[in-house]
Amino acid sequence: GQNIDQPTEMTATEGAIVQINCTYQTSGFNGLFWYQQHAGEAPTFLSYNVLDGLEEKGRFSSFLSRSKGYSYLLLKELQMKDSASYLCAVMGAAGNKLTFGGGTRVLVKP
Amino acid sequence: EAQVTQNPRYLITVTGKKLTVTCSQNMNHEYMSWYRQDPGLGLRQIYYSMNVEVTDKGDVPEGYKVSRKEKRNFPLILESPSPNQTSLYFCASTPRRRGVTDEQYFGPGTRLTVT
Numbered sequence: 001g002q003n004i005d006q007p008t009e010m011t012a013t014e015g016a017i018v019q020i021n022c023t024y025q026t027s028g029f030n031g032l033f034w035y036q037q038h039a040g041e042a043p044t045f046l047s048y049n050v051l052d053g054l055e056e057k058g059r060f061s062s063f064l065s066r067s068k069g070y071s072y073l074l075l076k077e078l079q080m081k082d083s084a085s086y087l088c089a090v091m092g093a094a095g096n097k098l099t100f101g102g103g104t105r106v107l108v109k110p
Numbered sequence: 111e112a113q114v115t116q117n118p119r120y121l122i123t124v125t126g127k128k129l130t131v132t133c134s135q136n137m138n139h140e141y142m143s144w145y146r147q148d149p150g151l152g153l154r155q156i157y158y159s160m161n162v163e164v165t166d167k168g169d170v171p172e173g174y175k176v177s178r179k180e181k182r183n184f185p186l187i188l189e190s191p192s193p194n195q196t197s198l199y200f201c202a203s204t205p206r207r208r209g210v211t212d213e214q215y216f217g218p219g220t221r222l223t224v225t
Contacts, residue, residue, distance in 0.1 A: 048213060097158065103152050103153075
């Protein structure tokens with residue numbers, strides 16, 4: 001099975017940087033996703049990592065270390081609209097089951 | 111417009127009254143999936159389908175049924191709903207451009223309350 005852990009909540013100031021960590025223990029691995037979800041809305045795709053290293057996409061970056069079972073999502077130059085939940089999800093080895101962590105709620109303050 | 115649609119968006123029903131939540135995608139995606147989202151538990155997969163007539167259980171399939179008779183539709187059926195199925199439900203689809211490891215497109219969600 002899969003076990004995915006991420007902090008429940010984080011608070012940061014507008015313009016700052018926040019790093020959301022995600023650790024996972026899986027029986028198989030075929031990639032890690034990060035999704036953003038605003039309250040009451042559907043999740044939207046942010047990033048996908050299957051190889052070790054950093055993937056950068058504008059203000060958002062995602063890092064993966066498969067040997068450590070660890071990923072982080074880095075949000076730079078925080079804006080008020082970045083206040084949302086951020087979901088870490090792992091795809092199983094067969095590539096058919098996606099398991100989500102509980103999500104990290106990020107609150108951006110002025 | 112490429113999208114995943116779900117109906118109804120909101121539903122209040124009573125215990126034991128069969129209901130169906132529809133899901134449809136217009137992107138010709140092969141893979142479709144249903145999730146429920148509950149506070150503190152995150153998104154949990156109920157059922158998924160790799161293609162037409164191919165469905166399989168996710169992590170929390172008890173009390174649910176699905177069918178995939180055509181590529182665009184993947185309805186979720188609750189034969190005898192119970193209060194513990196009160197939740198926010200999301201349907202999602204994936205194009206499988208890179209095998210199966212591709213982003214999922216989510217529908218807008220269905221908020222179900224069973225009294």
